[in-house]
Amino acid sequence: MTAHAGTEALGGLRWTPSLSVGDAVLDAQHRELFRRAAEVIASAERGDGQVAGAIEFLHEYAAAHFGVEEDLMVQHGFPGLVRHRAEHARFIEDLLELSDAHDRGGQEARVSVRLAAWLAEWMVRHVAATDTELGRWLAARGVSGGE
Numbered sequence: 001m002t003a004h005a006g007t008e009a010l011g012g013l014r015w016t017p018s019l020s021v022g023d024a025v026l027d028a029q030h031r032e033l034f035r036r037a038a039e040v041i042a043s044a045e046r047g048d049g050q051v052a053g054a055i056e057f058l059h060e061y062a063a064a065h066f067g068v069e070e071d072l073m074v075q076h077g078f079p080g081l082v083r084h085r086a087e088h089a090r091f092i093e094d095l096l097e098l099s100d101a102h103d104r105g106g107q108e109a110r111v112s113v114r115l116a117a118w119l120a121e122w123m124v125r126h127v128a129a130t131d132t133e134l135g136r137w138l139a140a141r142g143v144s145g146g147e
Ligand SMILES: [Fe+2]
Pocket: 030, 065, 069, 127, 131
């Protein structure tokens, strides 16, 4: 019961204003990213066979969003570029690996719980720490993630 309640909480993963990085465009993209991640988690919890599709839907948006952030970092000479970009690359790698593990089945329930926990934790940690550092740096230079 406790574990179930825990995974339900993960399914409720959502962007909140406390996760704002101080840039309206990046915040809007994070909101969409969280929405898609929550769908992956909900699908994994339901065991509805739609996880692979939900992961692809998240992967697509994550890749585009990471590209926006990386372009901003390159364009403005952000000093933390290498480390930030490595976090993005690792995320995509791990996401696809978990997707493969999920597809192979077998330990499906275990993979789903691991996927949900990892995804929720990564999203919050990356946005709250790494992206916030970038957002503050851009804001201090009067740069918007917009255009
Ligand atoms: Fe981000």
